[in-house]
Amino acid sequence: MWRRFRRNKLAIPGGALALMVIAVALCAPWLAPYDPTAQDLTAVVQPPSHAHLLGTDELGRDVLSRIVYGARTSLLIAVVVLAIAFGVGTAMGVAGGWYGPPLDDVLMRIVDTLMAFPSILLALAIVAALGPGVFNVMIAVGVSAVPPFARIARAAVLSLRAETYVEAAQAIGVGDARIVLRHLLPNSLGVLVVQATLLVATAIQTAAGLGFLGLGAQPPVAEWGTMLSDSRVHMRIDPTLVAVPGLAILVTTMAFNLLGDGLRDALDVRLRP
Amino acid sequence: MTRFVVRRFATLVPVLFGVSLVAFLLIHLIPGDPAEVIAGPGAAGADIAQLRQQLGLNAPLPLQYADWLARTSHADLGRSLLTRQAVLPELLDRFGNTLRLAVAAMLVALALGLTAGVVAAVRRGTVWDLALSLFAIAGVSVPIFWLGLLFMLWFALNLGWVPATGMAGPETYVLPALALGLNAAALISRITRSSVLEILGRDYVRTALAKGLSARRVLWRHVLRSSAVPIVTVAALQFGYLLGGAVLTETVFVWPGLGRLLVEAIQRRDFPVVQGGILLIAVTLILLNLATDILYAVADPRIRYQ
Numbered sequence: 001m002w003r004r005f006r007r008n009k010l011a012i013p014g015g016a017l018a019l020m021v022i023a024v025a026l027c028a029p030w031l032a033p034y035d036p037t038a039q040d041l042t043a044v045v046q047p048p049s050h051a052h053l054l055g056t057d058e059l060g061r062d063v064l065s066r067i068v069y070g071a072r073t074s075l076l077i078a079v080v081v082l083a084i085a086f087g088v089g090t091a092m093g094v095a096g097g098w099y100g101p102p103l104d105d106v107l108m109r110i111v112d113t114l115m116a117f118p119s120i121l122l123a124l125a126i127v128a129a130l131g132p133g134v135f136n137v138m139i140a141v142g143v144s145a146v147p148p149f150a151r152i153a154r155a156a157v158l159s160l161r162a163e164t165y166v167e168a169a170q171a172i173g174v175g176d177a178r179i180v181l182r183h184l185l186p187n188s189l190g191v192l193v194v195q196a197t198l199l200v201a202t203a204i205q206t207a208a209g210l211g212f213l214g215l216g217a218q219p220p221v222a223e224w225g226t227m228l229s230d231s232r233v234h235m236r237i238d239p240t241l242v243a244v245p246g247l248a249i250l251v252t253t254m255a256f257n258l259l260g261d262g263l264r265d266a267l268d269v270r271l272r273p
Numbered sequence: 274m275t276r277f278v279v280r281r282f283a284t285l286v287p288v289l290f291g292v293s294l295v296a297f298l299l300i301h302l303i304p305g306d307p308a309e310v311i312a313g314p315g316a317a318g319a320d321i322a323q324l325r326q327q328l329g330l331n332a333p334l335p336l337q338y339a340d341w342l343a344r345t346s347h348a349d350l351g352r353s354l355l356t357r358q359a360v361l362p363e364l365l366d367r368f369g370n371t372l373r374l375a376v377a378a379m380l381v382a383l384a385l386g387l388t389a390g391v392v393a394a395v396r397r398g399t400v401w402d403l404a405l406s407l408f409a410i411a412g413v414s415v416p417i418f419w420l421g422l423l424f425m426l427w428f429a430l431n432l433g434w435v436p437a438t439g440m441a442g443p444e445t446y447v448l449p450a451l452a453l454g455l456n457a458a459a460l461i462s463r464i465t466r467s468s469v470l471e472i473l474g475r476d477y478v479r480t481a482l483a484k485g486l487s488a489r490r491v492l493w494r495h496v497l498r499s500s501a502v503p504i505v506t507v508a509a510l511q512f513g514y515l516l517g518g519a520v521l522t523e524t525v526f527v528w529p530g531l532g533r534l535l536v537e538a539i540q541r542r543d544f545p546v547v548q549g550g551i552l553l554i555a556v557t558l559i560l561l562n563l564a565t566d567i568l569y570a571v572a573d574p575r576i577r578y579q
Contacts, residue, residue: 009403010410113291116555118517121535125295125551128539129302205416209521212418213536228419235426242426246419253414261410 004266011262017255025071032065037220045234045241055240057231063241067248069222074204074252077138081203082196084142089149090192094180096150097157104154111150119144120206124215132215134223141206145199152195156188190267197260201253208249224249277570281563288559296552297341300328300544311354311542324354328544350549355541360549364531368553370440371523371530374453375515377446378522381454382461382515383508389458390465390504395492397470405462412459417518421452421525438527445526453522457511464507468500475499502569509565513558 005011024031033053040060048055054063092111096104114122119141126140160166160183169179210216211225219226224245231241303310308325316324329337344351350360393405428448429437435444472478473496481491520532527533531550538546 010406109287109291112288113295116288116292116559117295117551118514118554118558120520121517121551121554124520124535124539125299125547126302128544128547129299130304201414205414208416209418212416212521213524215536215539225416225418228416228422232422235422236430239426242419242422246416246423249416249419250411250414253416254410257410257414 002266005262008262008265010258011265014255014258014262017251018259021071021252021255022075024068025075028068028072032062032068034062034065036061036065036069036222038062045238047238048240054244055238057227057241058234063227063244066222066227067224067244070224070227070245070248071252073134073217073221073223074207074249075200077134077141077207078200078203080138081142081145081207082199084139085145085149085199086192086196088142089146090153090185092146093150093153093155094157094184094188097154098161098176098180098184107150108154111147114144115147117144119202120209123206123210124213127210127215132210132218134217134221137207137210137216140210141203144206145203148195148199149192152191153188156191157184160184160187194260194264194267197256197263201256201260204249204256205253274570278567281566285559285563289556292552292555292559293342293345294338296548296555297338299548299551300330301334307544311544313542327354345552350552351545353538353546354543360545363534364546364549364553367529367531367534368557370528371516371519371532374446374449374519374522374528374530375512377450378454378457378515379508379512381450382457382511385454385458386461387465387504389462391469391492391497393462393466394469394473405466409459409462409466412455412462415455417452417456418521418525420455421449421522424448424452425525440528449522449526449528452525453515453518456518457508457515460511461504461507465500465504468503469496472496472499506565509561513561516554516557 038061040056042060043052043056044058044060046052046056046060052062052064054067057063057066092107096107117125122144123137123140126143127136130136130139166179166183169183174182207216208223208225208228211223212229214226214229217223217226227245228242231238231245235242300307306321306325308321308328308330309316311328312321312324325331329340332340348361350364352358353360353363356363389405389408393402393409396402425437425448428434435447437448439445478491478495481495482488486494516532519528519530520536522528523530523533524536531554535547535550538544538550
């Protein structure tokens with residue numbers, strides 16, 4: 001598997017970058033030179049200098065510190081989104097695939113309904129109702145990411161339920177829950193892990209998009225999309241203010257996409273929800 | 274064929290029902306009393322009661338839904354809470370602008386994506402292939418609103434080649450269409466590369482080359498034509514996502530489309546507009562998918578029997 005992973009030339013750099021972003025998020029309090037919310041109104045929109053390596057924003061806050069803490073916000077959102085999408089989506093897919101109609105029909109129509117909306121629009125609609133904020137963004141993006149997991153888990157269960165070892169387990173009287181937890185889930189894990197890695201990238205981008213629209217993280221939380229939105233009025237004076245948060249989103253999303261592609265090749269799975 | 278179309282229409286019914294339920298329930302997802310939240314802090318009790326009446330929130334939930342569905346099926350999406358104007362004409366007007374932008378973005382996506390995909394496949398394993406693969410992965414990963422801002426900064430504000438915002442003439446389409454279309458271009462280039470590579474390995478391609486046809490002719494006549502189905506599938510799917518992505522692009526470029534209207538309506542808590550806009554986009558996507566499926570069935574009879 002490792003050999004197949006390595007064969008994808010971009011997978012290793014992608015994985016390394018993803019690990020680096022995770023490390024930055026975990027070590028934010030030690031890496032950030034300043035408090036990301038501390039304002040200095042005597043030094044607003046400053047260009048990069050020794051004191052502030054990436055300059056300061058419109059409220060005199062250190063941009064580097066906000067980028068570092070922004071990694072923490074983005075990854076936290078991605079982790080919770082993943083938990084919601086993986087938990088709910090996989091449960092729906094496994095239940096539908098294992099028990100078949102009529103439960104399968106009902107669950108898959110729910111999935112079809114959610115898939116009728118572009119994910120950013122569904123997330124936007126949910127945030128519209130729940131109100132802006134990091135917690136609500138997690139729920140909104142999480143719900144919008146449920147359908148692919150449900151489809152993939154269902155497809156995996158449908159292909160596995162005909163396997164001899166599953167039939168054998170049923171024949172000796174093993175319960176449904178045990179078959180699902182001990183046999184079906186572990187054997188579907190590869191394809192779900194690949195989808196999860198790719199979802200981290202999508203979740204970070206969607207959450208940043210909501211932040212950019214003013215519906216995501218609210219001030220003074222450091223979040224990349226919100227940083228972009230706040231700084232765009234000053235972009236002619238100091239383009240770094242716009243360049244840096246966008247680069248952070250690009251690099252992080254790209255890292256997880258490359259890692260996901262590498263894992264897909266390594267685990268030899270096809271993502272056809 | 275008629276049976277296929279009827280069957281495909283029948284599968285739409287539960288999805289349309291689900292979509293209408295999502296749009297309807299949106300207002301009931303608001304934590305607390307929706308009328309109180311929409312009216313805003315400090316609103317008088319009488320105003321809240323009037324708003325509750327206007328939104329029909331006094332009736333039991335199933336009755337509210339039945340009433341809303343009956344009105345919606347007669348193309349009555351209610352009135353904006355702010356402008357007091359009927360919602361549907363405004364939505365349709367704005368949707369036209371969004372569709373124009375999405376079509377322009379799709380043209381950009383097809384031109385860039387097909388070229389990049391074919392070049393990467395034909396030059397497999399070379400620096401070109403690696404560079405175009407990187408372009409594809411970067412294109413998928415780049416946030417479109419950031420790309421929009423960068424384009425605006427360079428090409429509009431610094432170089433002055435095109436206007437920065439608005440929808441006035443053909444030149445105003447350039448930047449938003451590029452920003453919106455690049456993401457789809459990246460996906461189209463990935464699928465083009467893989468399907469062209471698959472076809473290039475087929476026996477009939479080798480035969481065509483062996484009997485002396487030029488590589489260019491083989492590529493156009495045999496390879497591209499055979500690779501078209503997966504490419505068209507991805508392009509059709511991407512068109513739907515372009516309508517979603519327009520929310521961000523339209524905000525950046527102050528484009529008077531449905532996406533921007535939706536964002537403004539959300540910020541002002543104008544729920545009839547939000548519900549109508551979401552419903553309009555979802556129904557458009559569902560019909561788009563239906564049209565794509567029917568076209569496939571026309572092109573490939575095997576699909577009808579699956």
